[in-house]
Amino acid sequence: MNEKEKLLKDMAQKYAESYGRELSDEMSRLSSSGEPYPTKNLEKRVMKQVRPQNRARNLRIITATAAALLFIIAGIRILQPVLSETPDSLGESPLEGFEAIALSFAVPEGFTQSGFEQDREKSVYYFEDSLSDDVVLTMEKSAEKPNTAGLTKLHINGSEAYASSGNGYSLLTFNKDGVLYELTCRYDVNTLMYFGNEIL
Amino acid sequence: MFVVLTFSTAAERDKFEYIFNKYKKLMLHKAYGILGDYQLAEDAASEAFIRIYKNLHKIGDPDAPQCAAFLVTIVKNVSLSLLKREKSHEFQELDEFRSDGFDLEEEVLSRVSVEKMYRLIGGIHEEYQSVFLLKYAYGLSHKEIGGLLGISENNVTVRLHRAKKSLAELLRQEGYVNE
Numbered sequence: 355m356n357e358k359e360k361l362l363k364d365m366a367q368k369y370a371e372s373y374g375r376e377l378s379d380e381m382s383r384l385s386s387s388g389e390p391y392p393t394k395n396l397e398k399r400v401m402k403q404v405r406p407q408n409r410a411r412n413l414r415i416i417t418a419t420a421a422a423l424l425f426i427i428a429g430i431r432i433l434q435p436v437l438s439e440t441p442d443s444l445g446e447s448p449l450e451g452f453e454a455i456a457l458s459f460a461v462p463e464g465f466t467q468s469g470f471e472q473d474r475e476k477s478v479y480y481f482e483d484s485l486s487d488d489v490v491l492t493m494e495k496s497a498e499k500p501n502t503a504g505l506t507k508l509h510i511n512g513s514e515a516y517a518s519s520g521n522g523y524s525l526l527t528f529n530k531d532g533v534l535y536e537l538t539c540r541y542d543v544n545t546l547m548y549f550g551n552e553i554l
Numbered sequence: 555m556f557v558v559l560t561f562s563t564a565a566e567r568d569k570f571e572y573i574f575n576k577y578k579k580l581m582l583h584k585a586y587g588i589l590g591d592y593q594l595a596e597d598a599a600s601e602a603f604i605r606i607y608k609n610l611h612k613i614g615d616p617d618a619p620q621c622a623a624f625l626v627t628i629v630k631n632v633s634l635s636l637l638k639r640e641k642s643h644e645f646q647e648l649d650e651f652r653s654d655g656f657d658l659e660e661e662v663l664s665r666v667s668v669e670k671m672y673r674l675i676g677g678i679h680e681e682y683q684s685v686f687l688l689k690y691a692y693g694l695s696h697k698e699i700g701g702l703l704g705i706s707e708n709n710v711t712v713r714l715h716r717a718k719k720s721l722a723e724l725l726r727q728e729g730y731v732n733e
Contacts, residue, residue, distance in 0.1 A: 372619075374618065396582065401574075548697075
């Protein structure tokens with residue numbers, strides 16, 4: 355950080371501290387004056403959104419762990435008879451015909467891949483966001499354009515894409531090189547744009 | 555593992571509920587001051603609290619003055635976004651930062667007193683001020699600021715540039731910079 359940036363940082367920090375003290379005084383005045391700001395409805399609205407997130411997160415962790423255990427158990431059961439057979443007698447893999455589509459882009463900064471599953475023809479990747487706006491990416495080989503009903507058309511790096519937000523989640527979809535991409539996250543459509551920028 | 559996660563979640567929840575209860579009136583008051591409508595103020599405060607919840611780890615001591623400033627910065631920003639939407643006012647973001655040769659000189663900054671700077675920063679447009687504070691006072695990255703304010707990284711860069719430009723302009727007006 356250069357000297358100028360240090361000075362700006364110093365000033366901004368002092369400002370935040372002074373402003374915060376001013377706000378604390380204002381808060382005391384608000385409490386003593388009995389300003390009419392009913393907060394019950396606000397509390398209902400905020401807590402309704404926050405509490406399910408905690409539950410959903412715990413549920414996701416438990417579900418993921420259970421799925422991993424089942425996968426291991428199933429893997430052991432499948433492998434046991436297979437290992438005793440000769441190569442000629444091996445049958446088709448349960449996922450035959452549903453090849454996983456590999457990621458062909460750099461995962462944006464701040465995100466880490468937290469999971470993967472092959473849902474028949476769809477490859478589903480899960481990414482954890484350092485800002486808690488986790489992303490799910492579904493990829494499927496298809497020459498078709500995405501279903502764009504109710505979506506807003508936009509361009510990312512010159513390519514067509516479609517997006518929507520609201521209704522509790524954000525969506526970004528497009529087709530690139532015969533692969534249909536569908537990205538969703540809980541909050542901000544801009545979170546998905548980071549991926550769109552990397553992919554397109 | 556589950557014990558740790560559960561405890562962590564409970565601690566987060568307690569922290570958030572403490573912040574919510576302590577600052578809810580102030581947040582509504584600030585939002586109402588911008589929007590002039592209680593329903594809209596509630597929308598803004600609600601959205602601001604959700605964003606704060608998502609960024610809870612960035613808040614250290616909930617009783618520190620900096621925490622109040624951080625929360626109010628967010629709710630003011632959300633309120634201004636709502637106000638713009640309500641008024642269908644187009645906010646043009648130009649790529650001026652790419653071509654403008656403006657700069658804040660170290661020599662000038664070092665001569666400005668804290669009191670003066672307090673007044674100057676307070677005089678910047680709220681939307682630019684919030685980005686400026688989140689970057690310099692709270693040390694957030696452009697991506698983090700974008701996520702918190704619901705704007706793109708590019709928009710963060712533009713607003714930051716405008717904040718510095720406004721500061722330079724105010725310093726010029728105060729006679730710190732020669733024409």
